[in-house]
Amino acid sequence: MHPAIGFLHSDTDRRRNTLALDLAEPFKPLFAERLLKRAASQKKLKPTDFETDVARASLSKDGRKKVAALVKEELATTVYHRTLKRKVSYEELIHLEALKVVRLCLEDKPYKPFRPWW
16 A cells, blocks of 8 residues: 555645554554653653753654664553454554555455554
């Protein structure tokens, strides 16, 4: 599938990978919020991991490395998949969601969005 094809983000710039944005949407609460809460509670990020300007704040190079490591660690987390009857990683859950979109487009199978069951 072409990465510029999007459903939820179809009105955004066509040069962006809107399909990736669509696939990420149901996982944002699961990953981003949990990751940020865990990083804050475990004090993984320090004030020096941010670059601040008057109007914005962003991660420094070291901060980006730390967040990338946290994301990699989070994606390796596994949960028991009731349908597949085995443990799957969060990374595999995202892949399975992409396959559902492919089936929607190619086989006209109804799309049932991802919802955490745990």
